[in-house]
Amino acid sequence: MNVEQAAKQLEALGNTTRLQVYRTLVRAGEAGLPVRQIQERLGIPPSTLSHHLQRLLLTGLVTQERQATTLICRASYPAMNGLIGFLVDECCADAGCGTQAENAA
Amino acid sequence: MNVEQAAKQLEALGNTTRLQVYRTLVRAGEAGLPVRQIQERLGIPPSTLSHHLQRLLLTGLVTQERQATTLICRASYPAMNGLIGFLVDECCADAGCGTQAENAA
DNA sequence: GCAGTATTTCTAGGATAATCGAATTAACGC
DNA sequence: GCGTTAATTCGATTATCCTAGAAATACTGC
Structure with missing residues (x-):
């Protein structure tokens, strides 16, 4: 996971709307x-x-899978874990910030 | 912490630039x-x-504190913890998603 | 008060994003 | 093939963001 x-x-x-969508999923x-x-729930x-x-x-x-005429949407847990991992590792957090891997900046 | x-x-x-700033801090x-x-490091x-x-x-x-003519910037760990907490709790993640508190949506 | 360094505000440009109605495509059942 | 429901793409509008040079402000030391 790089910075970009x-x-x-x-x-x-x-974005409030997208975060609500994601949370719903x-x-x-x-x-x-x-x-x-999703559309009906969030209006x-x-x-x-x-x-x-x-x-x-x-x-x-988010991932999608077609079931006949409807598209099923799912939150991607691996993606979320990767992002949280980045925040915790690269930007640290909970811990006392002891996991500074690289020091390129 | 609410959704907004x-x-x-x-x-x-x-935003790449801001994320780099934050990571640097x-x-x-x-x-x-x-x-x-910060300005010199990131160019x-x-x-x-x-x-x-x-x-x-x-x-x-981020927080700032004045020291004479220079402004010292610091990353706010409580803020970051709050945000990560929201992602983990409300949007779950690492765990098997067993921490659904409210169900307003 | 003046010079000097640090940082912000002003300003303006171009780029990107958010919204949503209308028209279009996708997939099924008959 | 036709009607129906599901979802997307198109098109246009409005708003917001990103960037950065130039001017202004903040603070210190003399």
Whole structure:
């Protein structure tokens, strides 16, 4: 995980609508959720939701799987773990900041 | 930590330049770093850096302290912990997603 | 008060993003 | 093939962000 990729994912989550979408998907768990259901739960127009979903897909935070006419969306746990790992490792946090790997900056 | 505030902080970190600034500050540790040093290390114009620092300050991710003519910048660990806590709790992650507190969505 | 260094504010440009209605494609059942 | 539901792409508008030079402010030491 490099800085640019991490920034892209953070930016993707750095929007209230997208963060709500993401959180909704996380709570849906393994089963995932059809686009329509997300749309109804959050009350946003289909085109707007589709637009935001694309951004989440591009950064790998969300995956989709087709089931007949509906698209099931799922939060990607590995992606989230990678991002949190970056924040904890590179930018440290909980710990006393003892995990400075490289020192390129 | 509500969704909007979390989104604001994520957005603040969701920019390559700002993420580099933040990472630099975290690595500087408790001692912090003067604005000038950040500017020289990352090679960005003073006005651009100042602009980005304002955004990090507004979200509480960075604090500043004046020492004579120089401003010492420090990464706020509590803020970062709060944000990571939100991601882990509300959006879960490492764990098997067993910490769903509320279910407002 | 003046010179000098540190940092910010002003200003303006170009770029990117957010929103959402309307039109379009995708997939199924009959 | 046609109708229906699901979801996306198109198109246009508005708002916001990023960048950075130039001017202004903040603080100190003399």
